[in-house]
Amino acid sequence: MRISLRTLPVSLKSGLDNVKSFFRIYELCAVLVLFLGISVVGFLYNSLLVRKTALLDKLQDESTSLRKQIDKLKASQNARLVAIRNTEAAVLQLNEFENRFLRDITSGRLALIDEIHRLTAKNNLEIDSDISFEREKDSPGKLKLRSGKEDLSKEYPSIKASFAVIGRYSDIRSFISELESSELFLIVEGIRLNSEKEALLSVELSIRCYFRQQ
Numbered sequence: 001m002r003i004s005l006r007t008l009p010v011s012l013k014s015g016l017d018n019v020k021s022f023f024r025i026y027e028l029c030a031v032l033v034l035f036l037g038i039s040v041v042g043f044l045y046n047s048l049l050v051r052k053t054a055l056l057d058k059l060q061d062e063s064t065s066l067r068k069q070i071d072k073l074k075a076s077q078n079a080r081l082v083a084i085r086n087t088e089a090a091v092l093q094l095n096e097f098e099n100r101f102l103r104d105i106t107s108g109r110l111a112l113i114d115e116i117h118r119l120t121a122k123n124n125l126e127i128d129s130d131i132s133f134e135r136e137k138d139s140p141g142k143l144k145l146r147s148g149k150e151d152l153s154k155e156y157p158s159i160k161a162s163f164a165v166i167g168r169y170s171d172i173r174s175f176i177s178e179l180e181s182s183e184l185f186l187i188v189e190g191i192r193l194n195s196e197k198e199a200l201l202s203v204e205l206s207i208r209c210y211f212r213q214q
Contacts, residue, residue: 098212101185105157105211109133112161112209115184123175125167128194128202134160156210164194164204172203185210 103111113131120127135157165172179186190206 101183102156102210102212103184105159105213108157108159108209108211111184112159112186115182115186116161116163119175119178119182120165123167123171123178125165125171125175128164128166129204131161131163134162156213158208158210160189160206160208162204162206164202166200166202168199169201172201176205179205179207 112133116127116131165175167175176188176191179188187208187210188205189208190204192204194202194204196202
């Protein structure tokens with residue numbers, strides 16, 4: 001049996017309309033609640049994403065800063081290692097210089113006298129005065145050794161000798177050259193012409209000889 005809505009009583013039709021209205025309101029409320037829930041979830045997600053992004057940026061900045069500090073420390077350490085190696089090389093060169101060129105001070109005066117006599121005889125010169133010596137105890141000579149970028153200065157005892165020689169100009173010139181290339185560490189500090197007679201010159205020399213520290 002098929003019932004038509006037109007045949008239903010008015011009160012029943014009104015009740016059915018109310019039920020339909022209720023369900024429509026319920027559906028609308030459900031949609032609103034769902035939309036509100038989605039909105040809240042989206043807001044929370046966006047807030048969390050912003051915080052996470054800010055935290056990630058901060059961590060990246062800290063990581064970059066830490067890497068720069070590490071690179072700076074590495075560069076500083078490398079520079080110190082290079083400086084240490086340069087200093088060690090300079091010290092080795094200084095020790096080699098001392099062992100090769102500098103004699104012991106205790107036998108220094110005799111070695112200097114022997115060298116002066118040997119070179120004057122070799123170059124046909126005559127010593128025209130006594131050899132006077134001056135040992136600098138209170139103000140030793142300062143020599144500077146350069147190795148790469150390292151400058152090392154060290155005090156060495158020295159003896160200053162003054163004397164005059166007579167001979168031809170060419171022989172005196174050769175004598176001075178051999179003094180400066182002697183196995184002793186000699187430095188010519190002064191040259192003064194005393195007199196000139198015919199082809200012979202009288203020249204006064206001041207030389208300094210350096211020795212190892214005791």
